[in-house]
Amino acid sequence: QLQLQESGPGLVKSSQTLSLTCTVSGDSITTTNSYWSWIRQPPGKAPEWIGASHYAGNYYYNPSLQSRTSISRDTSKNQFSLQLSAVTPEDTAIYDCARSCGGGLLDFDAPWGQGTQVTVSS
Numbered sequence: 031q032l033q034l035q036e037s038g039p040g041l042v043k044s045s046q047t048l049s050l051t052c053t054v055s056g057d058s059i060t061t062t063n064s065y066w067s068w069i070r071q072p073p074g075k076a077p078e079w080i081g082a083s084h085y086a087g088n089y090y091y092n093p094s095l096q097s098r099t100s101i102s103r104d105t106s107k108n109q110f111s112l113q114l115s116a117v118t119p120e121d122t123a124i125y126d127c128a129r130s131c132g133g134g135l136l137d138f139d140a141p142w143g144q145g146t147q148v149t150v151s152s
Contacts, residue, residue: 032056034127034143042121042150048114052127052143059108060085064131067138068101068112070123078123079136083110090135117150124148 038050052066059066067082081091083103091099095114103110114121126145128138 032129032139032141034129034141036125036127036143036146038125038146038148040147040149042117042148044118044150044152045116048117048121048125048148048150049111050125050127050146050148051109051111054108054110054129057129057131058105059083059103059110060105061131064129065090065135066103066110067128067130067135068125069128069138069142070121070125072120072123080112080114080125082130082135119150119152122148122150 033055035053036050042048064085065082068080069077071077079092081099081101083101089101098115100113124145125148126142128142130137
């Protein structure tokens with residue numbers, strides 16, 4: 031059974047780097063044709079796709095965030111991670127991780143992670 035679990039600090043200061051890790055169980059982040067994405071939802075706004083780790087080791091980013099975003103993975107731990115640099119209070123959001131496999135990059139499977147609140151203080 032697929033499970034994703036986010037971990038990382040819930041409070042980050044402005045100008046610092048937000049770092050989160052998604053630990054996956056029930057599937058491998060190297061499963062053929064799988065993408066492992068980070069998504070966020072700021073308060074009162076629509077969800078926003080941040081980027082993804084591809085099973086083959088490639089990474090894809092939302093162009094609007096690409097300059098500040100780095101996604102990496104640790105296949106030995108079955109984890110993928112997000113770093114978002116130079117954060118501002120506008121980066122305050124619930125951050126979530128999800129898998130898509132066999133369909134489009136943005137065709138996310140259930141379940142997602144439970145989501146983690148990250149607040150950026152000014």
